[in-house]
Amino acid sequence: MRTHRATTGSTALPVDIVELPEPLFDAAVRLWHDSGLTRPWNDPDEDLRRAVRSAGSTVLACVAEGQLLGTAMVGHDGHRAWVYYVAVRQDQRRRGLGRRLMSACADWAAGCGVPKVQLMVRTGNEPVLAFYERLGFQTEQVVVLGRRLL
């Protein structure tokens, strides 16, 4: 399993970005609930376990002194990398952790040889677009279609 690790002095505590360790799985799902990222039709526990089981995806975690501060799920389909469940604990926002998580996702994707990283923002969560724009993401002229299989 690949590890994407970095440390920073940009927050009060030393922070590592690592692949989400199993003892923090429940904390990750709690963070996703608390951050408004879960929906009744998705099972976040299953989403997490599927992502960490697969060779083509992982969940990156921002961790300080064993505490989970943030997450980002990243995976690729052989063509593009997609990012999901980007969340930073409310009391840790605006300290650069979201930027570092997204940068770790980009490094992970580049390490897999895919040339582009992208993500979807739900209708209703438009205020977060300013965060992604600061990181160099651009709104693209596409409509995403989906059909549930399960």
Ligand SMILES: CC(C)(COP(=O)(O)OP(=O)(O)OC[C@H]1O[C@@H](n2cnc3c(N)ncnc32)[C@H](O)[C@@H]1OP(=O)(O)O)[C@@H](O)C(=O)NCCC(=O)NCCS
């Ligand atoms: C989006 C989120 C992950 C950002 O995390 P964060 O750690 O606060 O972000 P950072 O501190 O790394 O911010 C990076 C840049 O974006 C800017 N930014 C962050 N949130 C912003 C916001 N809501 N509006 C405008 N700019 C924002 C910061 O000012 C910073 O700019 P700079 O580095 O150029 O000065 C966090 O707000 C969050 O968890 N939101 C709830 C979950 C969510 O909506 N996730 C996205 C799902 S698509």
